[in-house]
Amino acid sequence: MKRSNTHPVAKQKTAELKRFYIKMIHTLKHNYFVDDECRKIYLNAQYGKDSLSKLSIEELRAVALLCGYEPKSLGRVKENLKARKEYIFATKKQLDTITGIWNEVARVKSEMALRDFIYRIVKIRPLHLSSLKRAEASDVIIALKNMKERNKDAKQL
Known part of the structure; x- marks a missing residue:
C-alpha cells in the first residue's frame, strides 16, 4: 500500500486555496476575457489545460491577477487605517x-x-x-x- 507524502491538513488547505482562486477568477473573469470560450483558449495556449480545476495554485494565482485580483497588501491596510482615523472621536x-x-x-x-x-x-x-x-x-x-x-x-x- 502506497502512502501519500502530503499531510491531510495541507491537502485540505491546498484544496481551499484552489477553490478560493477559482471563485475569484469566475467573479473577475469578465474584466479580462470576453467570454468563457476566450478564457478556455487562453488557458490552453498558456498552460496546456482547458479547465481552471486542472491548474496549479501558482497558475490559478497568475490567472486571478490577470483578471484583476488584488491580494491584500500592507499598504492597503495602512490606507484603511488612515481613513478610519477620521471617524475616531475627538481627544x-x-x-x-x-x-x-x-x-x-x-x-x-x-x-x-x-x-x-x-x-x-x-x-x-x-x-x-x-x-x-x-x-x-x-x-x-x-x-x-x-x-x-x-x-x-x-x-x-
Whole structure:
C-alpha cells in the first residue's frame, strides 16, 4: 500500500486555496476575457489545460491577477487605517482646547452658543462635545484660534 507524502491538513488547505482562486477568477473573469470560450483558449495556449480545476495554485494565482485580483497588501491596510482615523472621536485634549478658547473669546459663553458655533463650522450640531470626530474638532479649534487672533487685533486698535 502506497502512502501519500502530503499531510491531510495541507491537502485540505491546498484544496481551499484552489477553490478560493477559482471563485475569484469566475467573479473577475469578465474584466479580462470576453467570454468563457476566450478564457478556455487562453488557458490552453498558456498552460496546456482547458479547465481552471486542472491548474496549479501558482497558475490559478497568475490567472486571478490577470483578471484583476488584488491580494491584500500592507499598504492597503495602512490606507484603511488612515481613513478610519477620521471617524475616531475627538481627544480629551481637543475638547479641553475647544472649551478653553471658547470661554476666552465668546460673548455668550453658554453650551448652546458653543454648539451653534460648531454647527456653523462643521455643519453638524453635536448633542455632546464628545461626539465630535477628530477632524471636526480640529476644524473647530482652528476657527476658534482665528477668532482669538481677530479679537486680539481688534483690541489693539
